[in-house]
Amino acid sequence: xxxxxxxxxxxxxxxxxxxxxxxxxxxxxxxxxxxxxxxxxxxxxxxxxxxxxxxxxxxxxxxxxxxxxxxxxxxxxxxxxxxxxxxxxxxxxxxxxxxxxxxxxxxxxxxxxxxxxxxxxxxxxxxxxxxxxxxxxxxxxxxxxxxxxxxxxxxxxxxxxxxxxxxxxxxxxxxxxxxxxxxxxxxxxxxxxxxxxxxxxxxxxxxxxxxxxxxxxxxxxxxxxxxxx
Numbered sequence: 008x009x010x011x012x013x014x015x016x017x018x019x020x021x022x023x024x025x026x027x028x029x030x031x032x033x034x035x036x037x038x039x040x041x042x043x044x045x046x047x048x049x050x051x052x053x054x055x056x057x058x059x060x061x062x063x064x065x066x067x068x069x070x071x072x073x074x075x076x077x078x079x080x081x082x083x084x085x086x087x088x089x090x091x092x093x094x095x096x097x098x099x100x101x102x103x104x105x106x107x108x109x110x111x112x113x114x115x116x117x118x119x120x121x122x123x124x125x126x127x128x129x130x131x132x133x134x135x136x137x138x139x140x141x142x143x144x145x146x147x148x149x150x151x152x153x154x155x156x157x158x159x160x161x162x163x164x165x166x167x168x169x170x171x172x173x174x175x176x177x178x179x180x181x182x183x184x185x186x187x188x189x190x191x192x193x194x195x196x197x198x199x200x201x202x203x204x205x206x207x208x209x210x211x212x213x214x215x216x217x218x219x220x221x222x223x224x225x226x227x228x229x230x231x232x233x234x235x236x
Contacts, residue, residue: 008055014067014114016106023075024111025051025066027058028118035146035235036119038111039066040127040134042209043089045077049211060228062235063118067111069104069134070096081212093130105141108134112144122146122235126227128208129154132172133161140164147171147234149227152178152205157185162192170196171230173223175203175216199226 009027016022025039025046039054041047046068054064070077073095079085096104108125115123124147127135132153139148141164150172155161157174170193174186183200190198203219206212210220 008058009051009064012114014065014107014110016110018106020072020107022071022107022110023068024114025054025064026114026118027051027054027064029058029061029063031061033063033119033121034061035063035121035231036112036115036117036123037062037064037231037235038108038115038123038125038138039064040108040125040131040138041066041069042129042131042206043093044079044081044085045070045089045092047078047080049209062124062231063115063120065111065115065118067107069107069131071107072096072099072104081209102141104134105137108138109142109144112138112142116144124148124231124235126151128152129206132156136161136164136166136170136172139166139168139170141167143167147231149173149230151208151223152181154180154205157181157189162189166193166196169230169234171227172196172198173208173226174198174200175205175207175219176200177203178205180205197226197230199223 126149132150201219203216204214207216
């Protein structure tokens, strides 16, 4: 359903993005932010599925500034490679990869003809939180098990748009007590906890939990319908 296109960030950097369009007039735009595994088949499938629900979906390649063409699976070796790429991306100067997300927001707004939402998974969940607090043009943000967003200075950020966050109680990367503390610090954020592990939404991972993924998707759909259309 989708295809790769090139976007241009404010600093002139060219960032590839998977773009999936719905049939008919879009309900709005969506930016899909990858895990540490690149814009792989799972992320492309997520974008395609949301396009089938009526949204113009844009999934920018978040590793493009450090290594082009990243597409990893979910083996231990892939996890190690993804973590190394994440560390390199996090070490970028200035706003890091946020300008690339801003370019994706602008493109989604143009394609969708209206409001734009954003959601991301794992590292993408953290980037979604940062985007909700720093970038312009967003009407809703949904963070799936955003690693790091419940810790340290990230908690001190203030969102500029409505935010929903999904976490797993059995996620060994994100302690439940930090999620609960984040919820207390941000009563404006709609926080949900599931009896599931990290990566529960990804049907290509061993930690996939169909029931949790389905409930999170239903909540996300309703949230987007309220804030995007």
